[in-house]
Amino acid sequence: MFNAVSKSPWVVHFNCNSCNGCDIEFLACLTPHYDVERFGILHIGNPKHADVLVVTGSVNNRNARVLQNVYNQIPDPKVVVAMGVCTSSGGVFAGCYNILGGVDIVIPVDVFVPGCPPRPEAMIDGIVKAVGILERKRKGEVFPTAPKPTHTFKPSEEQSAEKTVIKEEKTV
Amino acid sequence: MAKNTIIPFGPQHPVLPEPIQLRLVLDEERVVSAIPVVGYVHRGLEKLAEQKDFLQDTFLIERICGICSFIHSLTYSMGIESMMGLTPPPRAQYLRVIWSELHRMHSHLLAVGLLADAFGFENLFMQLWRTREHIMDAMEATTGARVMLGTCCPGGVRKDIDPELLKFILTTLVTVEKEMDEQMPVLLNDYSVKQRLCGVGILDKQTAYERGAVGPTARASGIAMDLRTHGYAAYGELGVEPMVETDGDCYARTKVRVRELYQSMNIVRKAIGQIPAGPINVPFKTKPDGEVVMRAEQPRGEVLYYLKGNGTDMLERLRVRTPTFANIPPVLAMLAGCELADVGVIVISIDPCISCTER
Ligand code: SF4
Numbered sequence: 001m002f003n004a005v006s007k008s009p010w011v012v013h014f015n016c017n018s019c020n021g022c023d024i025e026f027l028a029c030l031t032p033h034y035d036v037e038r039f040g041i042l043h044i045g046n047p048k049h050a051d052v053l054v055v056t057g058s059v060n061n062r063n064a065r066v067l068q069n070v071y072n073q074i075p076d077p078k079v080v081v082a083m084g085v086c087t088s089s090g091g092v093f094a095g096c097y098n099i100l101g102g103v104d105i106v107i108p109v110d111v112f113v114p115g116c117p118p119r120p121e122a123m124i125d126g127i128v129k130a131v132g133i134l135e136r137k138r139k140g141e142v143f144p145t146a147p148k149p150t151h152t153f154k155p156s157e158e159q160s161a162e163k164t165v166i167k168e169e170k171t172v
Numbered sequence: 173m174a175k176n177t178i179i180p181f182g183p184q185h186p187v188l189p190e191p192i193q194l195r196l197v198l199d200e201e202r203v204v205s206a207i208p209v210v211g212y213v214h215r216g217l218e219k220l221a222e223q224k225d226f227l228q229d230t231f232l233i234e235r236i237c238g239i240c241s242f243i244h245s246l247t248y249s250m251g252i253e254s255m256m257g258l259t260p261p262p263r264a265q266y267l268r269v270i271w272s273e274l275h276r277m278h279s280h281l282l283a284v285g286l287l288a289d290a291f292g293f294e295n296l297f298m299q300l301w302r303t304r305e306h307i308m309d310a311m312e313a314t315t316g317a318r319v320m321l322g323t324c325c326p327g328g329v330r331k332d333i334d335p336e337l338l339k340f341i342l343t344t345l346v347t348v349e350k351e352m353d354e355q356m357p358v359l360l361n362d363y364s365v366k367q368r369l370c371g372v373g374i375l376d377k378q379t380a381y382e383r384g385a386v387g388p389t390a391r392a393s394g395i396a397m398d399l400r401t402h403g404y405a406a407y408g409e410l411g412v413e414p415m416v417e418t419d420g421d422c423y424a425r426t427k428v429r430v431r432e433l434y435q436s437m438n439i440v441r442k443a444i445g446q447i448p449a450g451p452i453n454v455p456f457k458t459k460p461d462g463e464v465v466m467r468a469e470q471p472r473g474e475v476l477y478y479l480k481g482n483g484t485d486m487l488e489r490l491r492v493r494t495p496t497f498a499n500i501p502p503v504l505a506m507l508a509g510c511e512l513a514d515v516g517v518i519v520i521s522i523d524p525c526i527s528c529t530e531r
Contacts, residue, residue, distance in 0.1 A: 015190050017213050020527045021238025021319045023190070024282060028308070031301035045185065063191060063212045066183055092235050095223070096216035117238065117319050 008040035009131050012050035014070050016103060017093075018057025021117040022084040026054060029127075034120045036127060047073040052130055055107075056083045058090040059100045071107045077137040079110040079130040083123055088112050110143065176204060181515060183212050190526040194519070198512060206507040206515075208500060214530040218490050225485035226252060226460055230325050236492065237528040238319050239282065240470045242275045244492075245324040250404060251466035251479045252326040256458045264328035265406040266447040270341070271311070271321060271329075272405070273436040273443070277348070278307045279471035280429045280436075283523040284359065287426060290520040291368040296358060303351045310344045313337055328453025338444050345437050356430050360423075369423035373506040373518035376420055383501040387473020388432070389522050392417045392424035399469035410442050422521040429523075459483050470495050472523050494528035 015023050029036050030043050044050060047070045059067065071080070080103075085091035087109070088102045103109060110133050113126035137143055177198045183191035191212035197204045217236060221229050233248045234241040246268055253260065260268075285300035308318045314333050315321045323331050333341075359365060375385065380393035390397050391414055398414035400407045415431040417424035460481030467476050473495030480489040499522045506518050 014184055015213070015527075017215060018527065019235045019238045020190065020525065021235070021241070024238055025319060028301065028305070031298050031305070033302055033305040047184070057213070058215075060212075060214060062214070063183070066191065066212065070184055092232060093215045093217065093220065096220045098214050098216040116235075119318070 008042065009051040009134060010042050010044050010049055011036075011052045011054055011127070012044060012047045012070070012074070013054045013056075014047075014067060016055050016057040016063050016067055016087070017060050017099070018084065018086055022056035022086070025117045025120055026056065026083060026123055029120045029123050034124060036124055039124075039128060039131065041127060041131075047071075048075065050074050051078055051134060052127065053078065053080045053107075054083060054127070055080060055087060055103050057103075058086045058093060059103055059106055060098045061100065064100065064106050067103065067106050077134060079134045079137065080107055081111045081113065081126050081130045082109045083113050083118055083126070085114055085116050088114070091116055179512070181206075181519075183209075185516075188516075188519070190524070192524070192526045194507070194515070196507070196512070196515060201512050203507050203510050203512060203515065206504050208504065210526070210530055212530070213527045217531040218492065221490040222487055226481070226487055227326070229487065229490070231320075231322055234320050234322060236494070236531055237525050239279050239525060240275055240472070240475075240528075241319060242271050242321045242324060243468055243470045243475070245322075246272060246405070247466050247468040247475055247477050248479075249324050249326045250468065251464045251477050252460050252481075254466065255460040255462050255464050255479065255481055256326070256456055258327055258454055258456055260328040260454060261451045262406070262448045263332075263450045264452045266443050267329050267333060267452065268324060268405045269407060269410065269443045270333070270440055270447075271314075271323065273440045274307055274311055274341075275321075276471045277433055277436045278304050278311070279523075280433050281307070283471070283520075284426060284429055286523075287422075287517065287520050288359065288365075290516045291365065293365065296355065299351075299355050300359075303348055303355065306344050306348050306351075310341050313340055325453070327456050328451075330453070332452050338447070341440065342444060345440060349434075349437060352433065360427060360430060366423065368514075368517060369426060369521075370419075370421060372422045372514050373503075373510060373521060374419070374421045375502055375506050377418075379505050380420070380502060383505055384498050385473075385502040386495050386498045387470070388425055388428040389473065389499050389502055391415055392428045393420035394418040397474075399467055399474050402467075404468060406443065407439075409446070410439055412439065422517055425521045459485060460487065472496055472525055472528075473498060492528075492531060494525070494531075496522070496525045496529045499524070500529070 090099045111126045111130045179196045182193040193209035195207040234245045236244050281304040285297045288296040312318050315323050323329050375393050377394045396414040396416045400412040461483040463480045476493040478491040482488045503522050
């Protein structure tokens with residue numbers, strides 16, 4: 001029975017604070033052109049049935065609690081895929097007064113997919129990697145959370161933008 | 173009398189791609205009223221825009237909403253241009269129309285697809301989104317990006333479309349039209365689809381006026397309001413007629429979108445047919461100064477920008493009134509008195525874009 005989890009993981013999607021760009025690209029992954037269903041991945045609405053949480057956008061004061069709730073409702077083992085640069089640092093919105101930061105300050109993230117928005121191919125890659133992690137978690141392996149994509153951008157350095165180095169790396 | 177129950181709808185809900193909460197006050201299965209709870213996607217973008225210079229803002233503005241990103245940057249650029257007294261060259265105006273209409277088509281297909289998903293017709297959702305991918309391909313071929321085009325800027329556009337790619341857009345439209353001709357009869361004439369849509373969520377003309385509905389929501393209630401008829405960009409030379417239906421229910425709103433899809437295709441064809449040659453942007457050295465209000469027609473309705481400059485790089489104030497913000501009062505009127513099972517369909521039928529609304 002447990003084999004079904006990694007052979008057919010169910011995905012719940014939560015839009016945290018995103019601009020919709022990542023969301024529509026993620027939905028596009030589900031539809032026939034990209035079709036993640038060929039990996040057995042099914043999109044569902046109820047976190048209690050899900051194995052994978054796909055989250056887009058950054059965290060603000062209001063939705064941090066909602067995100068935590070959605071995460072807590074997913075039964076173990078579970079993996080979290082964070083789509084877009086917003087999820088790692090706030091992305092283009094870093095420095096807004098209502099942005100607390102990336103989703104990793106609220107929940108542990110297994111895979112970061114960089115891009116603004118990431119291409120659907122990158123998203124599929126991220127989900128497939130997450131499914132691999134899910135399989136290993138199911139076998140009882142303890143998995144460290146993904147290192148955050150490194151970036152040296154701080155809102156206060158905004159004026160010296162030419163010094164800013166943004167280096168995103170895909171993590172397993 | 174039984175006490176009213178309050179059911180939270182959202183913020184995480186299967187039919188909602190975005191978080192908004194509606195507290196539904198129920199009497200048995202009937203909705204008495206709905207109370208919206210917003211703020212889940214509020215980022216504070218307007219404040220951030222004041223801290224970046226007005227050229228950087230063009231790309232920030234696109235991230236207000238990923239679905240109608242180009243039209244946001246277009247409206248913003250038109251506002252800056254009118255403050256600085258610039259007139260973009262005619263070719264840029266036509267290119268703006270082409271990208272705007274491609275955006276409108278992908279947005280309408282997305283909206284109708286999500287509606288199909290909301291009433292449980294998943295197959296149709298998949299088919300419509302497959303058709304939408306052709307348009308995404310056309311956008312990617314012309315700009316290099318699928319969602320955030322980043323081509324519009326004050327003074328014109330940043331990229332030209334060469335004749336071969338214009339031809340590619342035309343062949344794409346042929347495919348899209350062929351597929352739509354197969355899908356749209358299912359969407360509009362299917363018995364079970366009509367059962368879910370006809371007579372559901374009625375918004376009469378008077379209420380639509382009073383509550384300030386915009387876009388397809390207003391047009392489906394018989395208000396002939398389409399800002400493209402004012403002729404911004406090159407729309408004046410292309411002749412746009414508002415698509416009006418009179419029933420004001422979910423079916424009418426869907427029908428308006430379907431008719432606009434065909435209309436957009438014709439506009440793109442016409443624009444490609446008569447696009448003039450020439451430069452694509454005008455250089456400028458001035459800084460925005462003064463105040464301006466700029467409006468444009470987005471897929472969801474009228475967007476309004478208020479810009480205030482003070483002759484420096486930074487804008488003093490940027491304010492956006494987005495179409496979904498205007499459409500929330502009408503949707504609350506539609507929800508009063510409907511069945512609980514219809515709430516999802518009604519909310520999706522106005523094509524809500526919460527991240528626009530809250531920015
Ligand atoms: S990463 Fe970019 S596209 Fe994705 S939610 Fe953030 S701003 Fe939007």
